[in-house]
Every structure is written in structure tokens, then in C-alpha cells.
Amino acid sequence: MSQVANVITIDDPADPRLADFRDLSAADRRPDRPGGRGLVIAEGVVVVERLLASPFPVRALLGVARRIEALADRLAPLDVPAYVTTAEVMAEVVGFHLNRGVLASADRAVQPPVADLVARARTLAVLEGVGDHENLGSLFRNAAALGLDGLLLGPGCSDPLYRRSVRVSMGHVLRVPFATVEDLPGGLDLLRENGFKVAALTPRADAVPLATAGLHTGKAALLLGSEGPGLTEEAIAAADLAVRIPMFGGVDSLNVATAAAIAFYALGIQDKSRETDPSD
Structure with missing residues (x-):
């Protein structure tokens, strides 16, 4: 732990320095509520690593010793406190037992204006009512x-x-640009x-099959609706075309994230320039 200058051992769950992590299970007090303090909370070593590498200004970490130790190389150049405690004290602070053993808090980063994000993009998803x-x-x-x-x-x-x-995003929400429409x-x-x-993604029968829609040939935006009701009729009517994923009989739709993954692949099927090398 010597690589990290700001490691602080804490034994008291009431310590005021742990305020960023307190009552995470209390809907009216949790620090990541947009209407409250609006902090970003990362959970687990992998997600915390992605937070540390993101533009979000990190405030503090809280974790058991071995999880903070696992992050030592990432923490070494940063001037943020890393509070070390026991799993029992941590559970009292956050309000439940945390299997992943480490949390980090950050302030929100400024998101790009819609016009800027659209201007530099080739493929986008537009979400309606995904709650x-x-x-x-x-x-x-x-x-x-x-x-x-x-x-x-x-x-x-x-x-x-x-x-x-x-x-659930495994921290990728911290690096994929988004904006509010x-x-x-x-x-x-x-x-x-x-x-x-x-293109509006819908299961209705008169929609164009995704494979023949030609969305990979230019700039494309995929319009996705909420789980259950899907897109509104107004949204589908406003799209340039409606597309569907053909399915075998007896299945009328997929979970929105599953359907989106299939459609996202179709959007960029010929763009290999950003593919990650498996050997990296």
C-alpha cells in the first residue's frame, strides 16, 4: 500500500469523511440521485479503474485493504483519499454488504451538447422512454x-x-458520450x-428486415423504445424507416438491450477500424 500516499484507515462507520458512500440503499438519501448531490458511484475494481481513467473528477475511494491494494498502480499518480476499512464497517456505511469490496465517488463531468455529439458521429442510438x-x-x-x-x-x-x-454497464457509461434530447x-x-x-427498431411485421435495411452504408441513428410498450407510434412515424429483427414463430420481441446489440452490430458491420485486438 506504500505506493498510494493518501490511504487512510477508518474504523468508525459514522466518520463524516465517508459521506459520499453513506445510505446507498436509501432512495431518499442516496448520493447518486440526480436531484440530490448527483455524485457518480463506481462499484468493483474493474468499474473503479474505468472511473479513474475517465473525465469524471474522482473524489474518494472506500474499500477493504485488498481491493485498494489492487488499485494501487492506478491510484499512485492521483491526489484522492482512499479510505480503508473492514467489510463490516463498509456494510454499515453503505447499507448493505458489498461483495465487490470497493467503491469510488466522483463529480459529474460535463456532457457534450447534442449538436456537437451529432456533428462528430457516424452511428448513434436514440432512446425513448428507457426507464x-x-x-x-x-x-x-x-x-x-x-x-x-x-x-x-x-x-x-x-x-x-x-x-x-x-x-451494469461495467463502467462503459463513463466513456461513451451521451446527451439529452x-x-x-x-x-x-x-x-x-x-x-x-x-431507423426505428420495432417488431411489427411491415418493418424492413434489419439485414436488408442498408444501415451500415452511411450515417445511421437507431431509435429504440422502452421495454414492454416499445416506441410510440409518433416516433416510428417520424423515422425514415422502420426495421425489425426477424424471429422464429412464437417469439414476438427481444429485451431492448439484446435487440439493440444485434442492431448495433448491423450499424457498424463494415467498420473494422476501431475493433479491439483480442491479444491486447
Whole structure:
């Protein structure tokens, strides 16, 4: 632990220095609420590493000794406190037993304006009413894995920086650009002005099969709706075309994150320039 200058051992769960991590299970007090303190909370070594490498200003870490030790190389150049305690004290602070053994807190980074994100992108996802934090986290992880340039969050979407979304995304929500679109479907006009073809993903029978839609040939934005009701009729009507994933009989739809992963792959199927080498 000698590599990390700011390691501080704490035995008292009431220590005020742990305020960033207190009551994570209390809906009205949790520090990552957008209407509250609005902090970003990363959980587990891998996700904390991604937070440390992100533009989000890290405030502090809290963890058991072996988890802080695992992060020593990443922490060495940073001037942030790393509070070390026992699993029992940590559970009292956060409100539940944390299997992953380490948390980090950060302030929110400024997200790009919608116009800037659209101007520099080739492939985007536009989300309407995706309110489930786990689905949203999965969408960000899929977007990172399959090379999307960003996500636009329309009305009814949950906060992608809520702890559960950050965890399910494996921290990729911290590096995939996103912006909020206040008006859908009106906001789709900006995409078309920038040369995007807007495709609404829907299971309805008259939609074009995804494989023949030609979305990989130019700029494309995929419009995705919430789990259950899917896209509104207004959103589908405002898209340039409706596309579907053909499925065998008896299955009418897929989970939104699963469907999105298939469609994201189709968007960038000929773009190998950003593919990760498995040997890295």
C-alpha cells in the first residue's frame, strides 16, 4: 500500500469523511440521485479503474485493504483519499454488504451538447422512454463493445449515471458520450440535417428486415423504445424507416438491450477500424 500516499484507515462507520458512500440503499438519501448531490458511484475494481481513467473528477475511494491494494498502480499518480476499512464497517456505511469490496465517488463531468455529439458521429442510438436502469446500463455496454459513437436520451429515460446503470454497464457509461434530447420526435430533425438516416427498431411485421435495411452504408441513428410498450407510434412515424429483427414463430420481441446489440452490430458491420485486438 506504500505506493498510494493518501490511504487512510477508518474504523468508525459514522466518520463524516465517508459521506459520499453513506445510505446507498436509501432512495431518499442516496448520493447518486440526480436531484440530490448527483455524485457518480463506481462499484468493483474493474468499474473503479474505468472511473479513474475517465473525465469524471474522482473524489474518494472506500474499500477493504485488498481491493485498494489492487488499485494501487492506478491510484499512485492521483491526489484522492482512499479510505480503508473492514467489510463490516463498509456494510454499515453503505447499507448493505458489498461483495465487490470497493467503491469510488466522483463529480459529474460535463456532457457534450447534442449538436456537437451529432456533428462528430457516424452511428448513434436514440432512446425513448428507457426507464429501467439495468437495461440502460446494458445499452451503454453494448454501445461501447460494438463501436457506437454515442447515445441520445429522450424523454422518459432514466439517469445513466445512477449506480446500478454504471455497474451494469461495467463502467462503459463513463466513456461513451451521451446527451439529452428534450423533444422527441422533433429532435430527429437535427439528425437528418447532419446526414443521418433514422431507423426505428420495432417488431411489427411491415418493418424492413434489419439485414436488408442498408444501415451500415452511411450515417445511421437507431431509435429504440422502452421495454414492454416499445416506441410510440409518433416516433416510428417520424423515422425514415422502420426495421425489425426477424424471429422464429412464437417469439414476438427481444429485451431492448439484446435487440439493440444485434442492431448495433448491423450499424457498424463494415467498420473494422476501431475493433479491439483480442491479444491486447
